[in-house]
Amino acid sequence: MNKQIIIKPLITEKSELLSENLVQYSFIVDKKANKIEIRKAIEKMYSVTVHSVNTMVMPGKSKIRNTRSGLQKGRKPSFKKAVVKLAEGEEIDFFGDI
Secondary structure, eight states: OOOOOOOEEEOHHHHHHHHHHHEEEEEOOOOOOOOOHHHHHHHHHHOOOEEEEEEEEOEEEEEEETTTTEEEEEEEEOEEEEEEEEEEOOOOOSSSOO
């Protein structure tokens, strides 16, 4: 069974501040993945040493959009977020040579 654990890195203002100051990186991960699986996947994918993993399930939100035809109601899905702290001196470069 080959499931994808790490869906994508989460790049927001708050996650950028965490990565610059505290060497913590945020990822959107599979809802069924546990901390051990997340640690192994990140160590394998980015060739770094993970110090700790914190996970949280972010709740879905309802959204309302105003259009010509009236209000459109929708819902954003919930997702699981993992905040990973790396060992001293390690870092992940998401952007490469931009």
